[in-house]
Amino acid sequence: AQSVAQPEDQVNVAEGNPLTVKCTYSVSGNPYLFWYVQYPNRGLQFLLKYITGDNLVKGSYGFEAEFNKSQTSFHLKKPSALVSDSALYFCAVRVASGTYKYIFGTGTRLKVLA
Amino acid sequence: ETGVTQTPRHLVMGMTNKKSLKCEQHLGHNAMYWYKQSAKKPLELMFVYSLEERVENNSVPSRFSPECPNSSHLFLHLHTLQPEDSALYLCASSQNGAGYGYTFGSGTRLTVV
Numbered sequence: 001a002q003s004v005a006q007p008e009d010q011v012n013v014a015e016g017n018p019l020t021v022k023c024t025y026s027v028s029g030n031p032y033l034f035w036y037v038q039y040p041n042r043g044l045q046f047l048l049k050y051i052t053g054d055n056l057v058k059g060s061y062g063f064e065a066e067f068n069k070s071q072t073s074f075h076l077k078k079p080s081a082l083v084s085d086s087a088l089y090f091c092a093v094r095v096a097s098g099t100y101k102y103i104f105g106t107g108t109r110l111k112v113l114a
Numbered sequence: 115e116t117g118v119t120q121t122p123r124h125l126v127m128g129m130t131n132k133k134s135l136k137c138e139q140h141l142g143h144n145a146m147y148w149y150k151q152s153a154k155k156p157l158e159l160m161f162v163y164s165l166e167e168r169v170e171n172n173s174v175p176s177r178f179s180p181e182c183p184n185s186s187h188l189f190l191h192l193h194t195l196q197p198e199d200s201a202l203y204l205c206a207s208s209q210n211g212a213g214y215g216y217t218f219g220s221g222t223r224l225t226v227v
Contacts, residue, residue: 034215043118043204043218090157101170102216104157 002027004093006105013081014113021076021108023091031093033074034102035065038088047089050074061085081112117141120205120219127195128227135190135222137205143217145210146188148180151202151221163188164210195226 005024013019025031032051036044048059055067065076076089091105118139127133137146148160162170163182177199179191188205202223206216 036216036218041220041223043120043206043220044216045218046215049215101159101162106154106156 002093002103004091004103004105006091006108008108010109010111012111012113015083016080019078019081019085019110019112021089021110023074023076023105025072025074025091025093027093027103033065033067034092034094035059035063035074035076036090036092038090038107044090047076083112083114086110086112118205118207118217118219120222122222123220124223126225126227127192129195129197132191132193134192135203135224137188137219139186139207139217141207141217143207143209144185145208146182147206147208147216148188148190149204149206151204157204192224197226200224200226
């Protein structure tokens with residue numbers, strides 16, 4: 001079965017420290033991987049995606065993610081966290097063409113402490 | 115604003131009411147989606163429209179009825195809802211093709227009383 005797992009419901013990190021939000025996936029075919037962020041009472045906003053090419057992709061607000069095919073992971077990272085990064089983060093995978101369907105993870109709440 | 119506008123932002127309705135949620139995008143996208151977001155649950159894909167045709171309907175109860183009159187507008191008609199239908203309803207749009215991400219609206223917070 002195809003799935004996306006975000007093993008942590010919540011991640012706490014001190015402001016200025018590096019942060020990692022974990023995502024692993026299980027799909028057949030080539031995965032297209034995405035990260036979205038959701039602020040309170042808002043819809044999801046696109047952060048970054050991996051389609052092909054370099055395993056390290058850079059996105060909005062200083063975030064980056066590393067695609068690791070052997071570990072089927074796509075962890076979200078940022079070198080120095082800001083309090084304003086506190087939000088709900090969703091990993092999603094889309095199977096290659098022929099489907100419109102995303103599979104979303106359950107979300108990880110990131111709390112950056114001042 | 116993201117380019118996808120949802121109205122209303124908040125809606126409280128009784129179980130016997132009929133109401134509609136509206137979504138509008140002017141991004142030139144050709145696929146639109148309804149998602150349901152409930153607390154501590156994964157996002158649930160409800161409906162997908164591509165080129166104004168419904169291409170996916172994920173076992174959604176018939177008290178939810180989508181309508182896509184053109185590529186820019188998507189509606190979700192609601193009738194005789196249950197309290198467990200209370201959630202954030204998100205509309206999204208995209209270009210066809212797996213490599214394209216979604217653009218989401220801000221959602222409608224629905225409370226069924």
